[in-house]
Amino acid sequence: MATLTRTDVLKEAQTHYCPGCGHGITHRLVAEVINELGIRERTIGTAPVGCAVLMYDYLNCDMIECAHGRPPAVATGIKRMLPDRIVFTYQGDGDLAAIGTAETIHAANRGENITVIFVNNAIYGMTGGQMAPTTLTGMVSTTSQDGRGQHGEGPPLKVCELLSALDGVCYLERTAVSTPKDVNATKRAIKKAFQNQIDGRGFSLVEVLSMCPTDWKMSTAKAVSFVNDEMKKVFQLGVYKDTVS
């Protein structure tokens, strides 16, 4: 029987994430992949602005904290100077798909050989539940109190669909962390996204649909159902681009 132990890539630390948040699971998956690929001592991670800004408190590897939305640019500077190191960004929806849209699209289109972990929980978590670029139509947030779409907010931005049009991109997959099966699929996708970089194949991005019970104002169980029943309908899971297989 398998026992669950902490991988060495995760530090011993008390989590600051809320109960039912998906970041803890995703952090662990990134750490397990780095451990299994044996790349901890040549990995440099970038932390975003948002709930995951403190990612360096948990990950036991070199890390750099970036301005909001700029991780793909910072990662470009690092990777270009250290092409044999493994460089990843870990970004939320506000960071990657709103303030950092230009950095995301252009790093992808240049085919930067980096790995992007994109956590989509359809809300600005750290600032207290404002509308994100990925907030669902009709979804209430502190800045879309009548539900998104009533006052010219537009529909949610679909990052994998958008990036799939770019020739420079190697691999795009959307997964979730709302069921054990989804967690396993996410780990497989993250591992592939890192392996692609090790193999020098270029820009890989895994979009992870994740729970935010606190800012969704739901119980942890209900938040899981919201991902499974609502988010997956709008953000369909699957591989959007794969130039490897």
Place this chain on the structure above:
Amino acid sequence: MANKILLKGNEVMSEAAIQAGCRFFAGYPITPQNEVPEYMSKRMPEVGGVFVQAESELAAINMVFGASATGTRCMTSSSSPGISLKQEGISYIAGAELPCVIANVQRGGPGLGNIRASQGDYFQAVKGGGHGDYHLIVLSPSTLPELYTLTMNAFDWADYYRNPVMILGDGILGQMAEPVEILPYEPILDLPKKDFVLDGCKGRQPRVVKTLVLKPADGLIAHNEHLQAKYKRIESELSLCEEYETADAEIFVSAFGITGRIAKGAVRLAREKGIAVGLIRPITLWPFPKEPFALAAETARQILVVEMNFGQMIEDVQLASKCACPVEFLGKGGGWYPTEEIILEKIESMAASSVSAAKGNK
């Protein structure tokens, strides 16, 4: 002098950076600095370096942030509107104490302004520019040989103090051509080992480069006090200016950058007419060379500040001279530049007024 070649200012600055070991450059097109990214795009691959044409100034400065964290000597350049965009990243780089060089080939503002030379970004450069309490080391060359030397020095000061350094040029300096001797780089300082470098934590504890300080509660105060102590140290160690004909001067002219060069010509002409006038040309704009002004103010009848703006450095001159003598101003922004004759005329009228004032006192 075998290696003396004719280059434009923007190319001089680029080649100096290459000679100084700059191996990463990210930039974005904007006039009048386009020759910098153009030159770098060709030269960087030749020396095994990296050139990236970024999608924006924001991206360019953040690429520099990343490259600097790897221990690479790195640089970005732009002109006024683009420098405004870079301020976010400059604040982070200053806060994280990473070395880099940023060139501002100034043009007219505010807004899109025009593409003529200007010195309207003095305040932005020396007083901060981005958010938070920080300082850039700001250098102001007035000739292309000086631009060449100062650009090489900029990389040393950036590494030595772990601080971003700005070269504050302008459209004239960037676009004009002058013969420059391409001298090999020699470090001017005993440079410290870079112990902040992120290159994977093989054989050591992981490192974090960051600017967020939440814990302990007074951690950010302590970090800021550490930065301020560094700035005090830089102020005590680094202060450069050129003094010309100041020994017996009664009128002091002060101007920086290309304006300083024109003012020097005007001082020369005024001396030929027998006027006791001298020039103080600050080369470091931050730290500002205060002492020459404090000294001058003890004997000067008047000080004249000339700038291609509506009066920015004059505030530092007034502070440094402790308002001990009258400080006059000659300048305009938006594309105006002084000639030696315009400055000479002003010097002559000041000399005449101080003579009549002296007579009146008798």
